[in-house]
Amino acid sequence: MLLISFHGGDTGINNLQCYDTTINALLSDNALAIPTTGSLAELRAIIVANGQLYVASGAKSTSQVLCYSLPNANGECAFISEIIGPTLSNKKQHFETAISHPFGIAFSDENTCYISNQDTNVVAQVAVANNIGTLGSGCQSAYLNEIFKQKDFLDGTFVASQVGTLHDVEVNAPDVSSNYGGLAVSIGSSGSKAGKVINSVRDVAVANGMLFVCDEVDKQINMYALSDGTYLGSTAIETSPTHLEIMNGELWVSAGNSLYWGQLPALATKPELSLQAVGIAPPTGNKIGAISFNQNNVYVAFQAGTGDASTGGSVGMFTVAQASPNSIPILSNQQTFVSNLADTPEFVLYID
Numbered sequence: 219m220l221l222i223s224f225h226g227g228d229t230g231i232n233n234l235q236c237y238d239t240t241i242n243a244l245l246s247d248n249a250l251a252i253p254t255t256g257s258l259a260e261l262r263a264i265i266v267a268n269g270q271l272y273v274a275s276g277a278k279s280t281s282q283v284l285c286y287s288l289p290n291a292n293g294e295c296a297f298i299s300e301i302i303g304p305t306l307s308n309k310k311q312h313f314e315t316a317i318s319h320p321f322g323i324a325f326s327d328e329n330t331c332y333i334s335n336q337d338t339n340v341v342a343q344v345a346v347a348n349n350i351g352t353l354g355s356g357c358q359s360a361y362l363n364e365i366f367k368q369k370d371f372l373d374g375t376f377v378a379s380q381v382g383t384l385h386d387v388e389v390n391a392p393d394v395s396s397n398y399g400g401l402a403v404s405i406g407s408s409g410s411k412a413g414k415v416i417n418s419v420r421d422v423a424v425a426n427g428m429l430f431v432c433d434e435v436d437k438q439i440n441m442y443a444l445s446d447g448t449y450l451g452s453t454a455i456e457t458s459p460t461h462l463e464i465m466n467g468e469l470w471v472s473a474g475n476s477l478y479w480g481q482l483p484a485l486a487t488k489p490e491l492s493l494q495a496v497g498i499a500p501p502t503g504n505k506i507g508a509i510s511f512n513q514n515n516v517y518v519a520f521q522a523g524t525g526d527a528s529t530g531g532s533v534g535m536f537t538v539a540q541a542s543p544n545s546i547p548i549l550s551n552q553q554t555f556v557s558n559l560a561d562t563p564e565f566v567l568y569i570d
Contacts, residue, residue, distance in 0.1 A: 219289050219569045220510070220517055220555070221249060222533060223261035225562040226277070232258045234273070236293030239512065239568070242555060245293030253297050256280040263421070264567045267325040270349075271295055274320040274333070278386075280304075281318050283333055285349050288569060301331070302344050302351035305373075312388040315353050316342035316374040322421035322462070324429070326444050332376065332422050332429055338387055339403045339418040341377035341431055343447075359447025366392050376447050377419075377431055377440070379403055385414045399442060399449025402435035421508075423462040423469065427485040430469065432459040439471060441489055453480075453491040461508040461565070468547075469493070472506040477518075479547055498549050504531065508565040514538055517555060519563040532557040533566060 220239050224231040234249040250258055250273065262274035271286040281304040286295035305314040319337040326332065331344040331351060343359075344351040353374035362371060362378055369392040371378060380400035382391030394400030404417040420432035428450065429442040437458050441450040457474035464470070464482065469491070471478040477496045483489035500506055500520050507519030516538050522531040533556050536549040 219245070219293060220512075220533070221264050221271075221289070221565075221567045221569065222519070222556075222559075222563050223264050223273070223565045224559075225564055226258070226260035228259075230260075230561040231559075232261075234258075234261060234264065234295075236289055237556065238293070239555075244556075245289075249289060249293050250284075250286060250295050251297040253282070253284055253300060255300065256282050256284075256303070262321045262564055263323040264565050265323050265325075266567070266569060267331075268328045270298065272301065272323050272325075272331075274323055276319055276321060276336070278319050278337060281313075281320060281335075283317075283320055283323060283331070283344075283351070299349040301346060301349065302333070302342075302353070307388050310388070312386050313338060314373070314388045316340045316372040317353070318387070321419070322423075322432070324422045324424040326424045326429075330444075332424065334419045334422045334431065336418045336420075337384065337415050338372055339379035339381070339384060339401055339415060340372060340375045341401075341419060341422055341429070342372075342374035343376035344374060359442075361443075361447040361449065362394065362398070365398060366394070377401060377429070377442055379418075381405070396436065396452075399440055401431070401433050401440070404435050417458075420460040421462045423464050425464050425467075425469070425482050428483075428489065430462060432462060432471070434458045434460060437473075439469075439491060439493070441483075441491065443485065450486075451488050453493055455493055461506075463509050463511070465511045470496075470509060472509060474505050475500050477506055477509070477549075481544065494546050496547055496549060498536070499552070500534075501532065507531075507563055508567075510566045510568040511538070512568045512570075516549070517566045517568060519566045521562050521564075523562050530559040530561055531563050532559060533563060 236249040260277040322334040343357040378394035461472035
């Protein structure tokens with residue numbers, strides 16, 4: 219089965235689509251049961267962990283990570299719980315914790331989850347037990363707390379922002395420079411976007427005792443130690459990274475109309491992550507969203523617009539081969555798995 223999440227919004231698709239990959243047929247265009255609270259207006263990351271499905275419900279008004287059962291034969295997923303949601307101040311309705319407009323999700327173990335949040339521009343660490351998540355002092359980055367003594371961070375902050383005080387955020391968090399692993403952010407300067415976050419942190423992934431983070435604005439992949447949040451360094455690329463995928467000890471990075479690949483480094487004081495461009499030809503005018511592997515095939519989300527249902531997008535499928543284990547993968551036999559989608563595909567997830 220292949221699951222697809224969409225940019226969503228008022229005119230977009232407000233649920234997951236589920237396809238039978240053996241016959242390329244749509245099983246369900248409403249794969250997720252509606253949660254008891256909130257909505258499914260802007261879905262982002264979809265991952266499998268702990269034998270369950272986790273989904274980022276990214277609309278700012280919702281800002282939840284939800285837990286579901288894996289799809290049944292009809293492509294439908296039963297709602298289990300809200301893992302974490304936003305905490306808003308009573309007076310200003312500003313966000314009081316790190317959770318706001320979630321995008322990426324990654325688990326390091328069954329009880330620890332990392333969530334990237336676009337509007338606070340931080341990665342939160344969440345403790346999970348019995349399908350419920352919590353934030354607290356134990357989830358804060360010990361590395362940041364040591365460097366920025368007696369400074370307030372949003373609860374759960376594991377990776378901080380270069381600009382700590384952002385629109386609709388209650389806590390005046392310190393500005394954490396790039397030298398300490400602070401994430402870059404671009405802020406609107408005029409009109410309805412004045413003072414608001416325009417571009418910020420994107421996807422996250424976990425491997426080899428490290429957290430990998432897409433710093434979209436600074437065009438790099440940042441690395442942090444899972445043990446305490448220590449910033450380990452960055453690898454720059456030419457285009458802005460948005461999505462990550464780990465497969466067979468390799469890291470794949472979607473960045474604009476480019477796709478990058480590299481061997482995962484071992485945990486070290488200064489791990490060496492080398493990324494190389496993979497040859498891929500997205501449809502003209504398209505960007506590359508998330509990717510997901512099915513053995514030697516990879517599904518690729520092609521984004522024709524930025525949430526405009528009139529432009530939509532498609533999902534392509536490629537065969538992946540390597541001449542040797544350390545050589546750049548070759549993508550070939552390009553096919554269209556599904557086209558003319560009514561909305562922009564964000565994440566794709568293959569489930570065996």
